[in-house]
Amino acid sequence: MTIVANTYDMRTLPSAGKDWHVSLQTADARGCEAIKAAETGFSHYITKLVVHSDVSMDVSVGSGGDDGTEVTTVHFGPIPLKKSGPAQGLTVIPFIWNAPRGKGIKCTSGLSIAIDSTIIGALSIEANGKTCKD
Secondary structure (H helix, E strand, C coil): CCCEEEEECHHHHCCCCCCEEEEEECCHHHHHHCCCCCCCEEEEEHHHHHHHHCCCCEEEEEECCCCCCCEEEEEEEEEECCEEEECCCCCEEEEEEECCCEEEECCCCCCEEEEECCCCEEEEEEEEEEEEEC
């Protein structure tokens, strides 16, 4: 995966829309995984994101193809998930992000929210947001 630039479009959340929460696990995110499916004529807004892995890796989260096969516009990343802690029992520190109240990251209209990583490894993702008509 090659990252050219991030698109971090923080906006006030529209008043009309559908709130959502997803909690997903995957054994290998390197092949790219859809976090939230695409909805034609709608945009997803990310308000909370938590990413955790069992190994050190870099991950990118953003708007992707309608089937989640690629991250085409990166909104977060590459996020370094690195091991930290005492010499015995190192753990990978999760990435945790919360938008300010009433705000969210606007994703590309009509596309899914997807995640991709640099190496094979298990990931867990928790995301909150809102989906609003364009």
